[in-house]
Amino acid sequence: MDVKLSAGSTLFIEGDKADHLYNISHGCIRIHKLLPDGRRQVIGFLTTGDFLGFAVRDGYAYSAEAVTNTKLCGFSRVKLEHLLQAFPAMEKRLLGIAANELAVAQDQMLLLGRKTAAERLASFLIAFSDRLLKADLPISPIVLPMARSDISDYLGLTNETISRTFTRFRKLGLIELNNAETIYIRDMKRLRRVAGGEEP
Known part of the structure; x- marks a missing residue:
C-alpha cells in the first residue's frame, strides 16, 4: 500500500489502532507524544529508509506527522505477521530495527535528562x-x-x-x-x- 502525505499531514495519532507498519521511501516524519498538560514532546525524526509503526499493544504509542511531502509503503500488520512466520530471517531483521528504536529512545532520555x-x-x-x-x-x-x-x-x-x-x-x-x-x-x-x- 503506497501512502502519500503532504507536509503537515497526519499519518496516525497516538492510540489509533496499530494495524499497519510503514517504511519511508521519501521525506521526513516527525513522531511525538502529548503530555498531560497539552505540551508536545517530539521523540524523533524519521527519514528515507526508516520504519515506523511498531506497536506492542493494539494502539500506536505515538503520533506521526509529515514534516515534508512524504511517500511511504504501508504493510498490513496481520499480513506481515503471517509473512514473518514464513520467513524467519525477515523477522530477525525487524527485531533488529525495533531494538534500534529502543536504543534511540534510551539515548533521548539521556539527552533530555543530563545534557x-x-x-x-x-x-x-x-x-x-x-x-x-x-x-x-x-x-x-x-x-x-x-x-x-x-x-x-x-x-x-x-x-x-x-x-x-x-x-x-x-x-x-x-x-x-x-x-x-x-x-x-x-x-x-x-x-x-x-x-x-x-x-x-
Missing part, C-alpha cells in the same frame, strides 16, 4: 551527520527539514535557546549556517567533544 543545551544541540547535529555517513553520503552539509520549534520540542529547549546555541556554534567556528535548513559542519572533532560534555 546541557550545547551538548543536546551538538548531539542532534552529530546524529543527523551520522545518518548521512551510514548512507554513504557526505556528512556535511546537513539539511534539516524540520522547523526550529520541532527541534526545540525534541531537545526540550526553548526556541530562543536553540537560536542562541546555533549562533554560538557559528561564532566558535563549529558550524556555518547557510540558511535556516542547511548547516555545514566546520569542526566535527570539536563538535563531538561538545556533545560529550566539553565546553565549546
